[in-house]
Amino acid sequence: MEIKISTPRQFNFIRTVFSHGWCELVPFELNKSRSRLVRVVELPDGSPVTLTISRAGHGIKIDAPGRINRAAAAKIERDVRHMLRLDDDMTGYYSAVAGNAEFEWVAREGAGRLLRAPTVFEDMVKMICTTNCSWALTDKMNAALVNLLGKPAADGRRSFPTPQAMAEMPAGFYRDEVRAGYRAPYLKELADSVASGAVDPEQWLSSELPAAELKREMKKIKGVGDYAAENMMRLVGRYDGLALDSWIRSKFSKTRNKGRIASDKKIERYYAGFGEWKGLALWCDMTRDWLDEEGN
DNA sequence: GCGTCCAGGTCTACC
DNA sequence: GGTAGACCTGGACGC
Numbered sequence: 228m229e230i231k232i233s234t235p236r237q238f239n240f241i242r243t244v245f246s247h248g249w250c251e252l253v254p255f256e257l258n259k260s261r262s263r264l265v266r267v268v269e270l271p272d273g274s275p276v277t278l279t280i281s282r283a284g285h286g287i288k289i290d291a292p293g294r295i296n297r298a299a300a301a302k303i304e305r306d307v308r309h310m311l312r313l314d315d316d317m318t319g320y321y322s323a324v325a326g327n328a329e330f331e332w333v334a335r336e337g338a339g340r341l342l343r344a345p346t347v348f349e350d351m352v353k354m355i356c357t358t359n360c361s362w363a364l365t366d367k368m369n370a371a372l373v374n375l376l377g378k379p380a381a382d383g384r385r386s387f388p389t390p391q392a393m394a395e396m397p398a399g400f401y402r403d404e405v406r407a408g409y410r411a412p413y414l415k416e417l418a419d420s421v422a423s424g425a426v427d428p429e430q431w432l433s434s435e436l437p438a439a440e441l442k443r444e445m446k447k448i449k450g451v452g453d454y455a456a457e458n459m460m461r462l463v464g465r466y467d468g469l470a471l472d473s474w475i476r477s478k479f480s481k482t483r484n485k486g487r488i489a490s491d492k493k494i495e496r497y498y499a500g501f502g503e504w505k506g507l508a509l510w511c512d513m514t515r516d517w518l519d520e521e522g523n
Numbered sequence: 524g525c526g527t528c529c530a531g532g533t534c535t536a537c538c
Numbered sequence: 539g540g541t542a543g544a545c546c547t548g549g550a551c552g553c
Contacts, residue, residue, distance in 0.1 A: 247531095248531080357531055357532090358531080358532045358533070359529095359530070359531090359532040359533070359545085359546085359547095360529095360530060360531085360532090360546080360547065360548080361529085361530045361531085361547085361548070361549065361550095362530080362531070363530095363548075363549070364530080364546090364547055364548060364549085365531080367547090367548085368547090402546085406546080406547065406548090407546075407547085408545075408546025408547050409533090409534090409544090409545045409546050409547090410533095410545095410546075410547095411546085413533090449533085449534085450532090450533065450534090451533080452532055452533045452534080453532085453533090454531075454532055454533085455532075455533085458531085470531090471531095472530090472531040472532075473529085473530065473531065473532085474530085474531040475531075477531095524553105525552105525553090526551105526552090526553090527550105527551085527552085527553105528549105528550085528551080528552105529548105529549095529550090530547100530548100530549095530550105532545105533544105533545090534543105534544085534545085535542105535543090535544090536541100536542090536543090536544105537540105537541085537542090537543105538539100538540085538541085538542105
């Protein structure tokens with residue numbers, strides 16, 4: 228079955244899909260030409276289905292195997308709209324960068340929509356797995372979670388595990404099987420608290436808390452510090468945190484500071500003029516060269 | 524082969 | 539509130 232969705236005028240499929248590393252982490256997959264994003268999502272009855280998402284005219288199309296009923300189609304469209312940020316209003320951001328010669332490319336290329344998982348829970352688990360380790364280890368931990376706890380779709384690909392599935396496993400599983408090391412109790416505690424209803428990360432999407440308070444809420448999760456919380460803030464649509472990490476500091480030094488180490492305060496000053504959008508301006512600035520203007 | 528460093532940080536104890 | 543030290547893993551690097 229094929230589902231077509233129209234997209235906002237300045238939506239850029241490849242800039243969104245390749246906006247950060249999530250497209251490389253299962254159950255996301257990006258094909259070599261970067262023209263198709265594959266993703267396993269769960270239907271309303273909990274069964275996994277593999278979607279193939281690609282550009283089609285002025286919108287996108289979603290290919291799903293077999294027949295899909297109306298409720299399933301609605302869930303698929305909701306998940307895809309959520310993942311690709313199709314309902315995010317970027318006009319404020321594009322206004323903030325307008326007139327700045329170094330950033331005018333952002334609106335021209337439709338950059339700034341950051342790919343996210345269908346659930347905040349999945350984003351949070353993955354974010355914890357990015358802390359204090361190489362990307363290769365993040366990939367390995369995430370793949371173990373999906374392969375060991377995800378449910379198989381018809382083609383053998385697996386969904387991301389639910390909070391309940393993760394909560395059923397002991398902390399030792401995350402240490403010994405997922406190889407999460409000291410993050411193991413953090414993953415267990417997060418899964419337990421979400422599965423029990425004590426914490427509801429999905430509510431952060433519509434939270435009316437001021438950014439600073441929402442960030443404090445996120446940091447109550449063990450294993451979530453400034454870097455992880457500020458990255459999570461971006462994924463729920465708040466962009467005033469810079470989420471500085473070793474990669475950003477290194478990249479800024481190379482591209483904006485003549486190769487010299489820059490202090491965090493200097494990085495903050497550089498993007499301060501973008502106000503509530505400074506975290507997104509920084510991210511776009513640091514990742515502009517991931518793609519050329521033709522999307523290659 | 525072995526030791527060291529460190530990567531898309533965070534927590535805790537201590538001051 | 540600020541900071542030093544500990545913390546898992548695994549790839550890269552030097553020897």
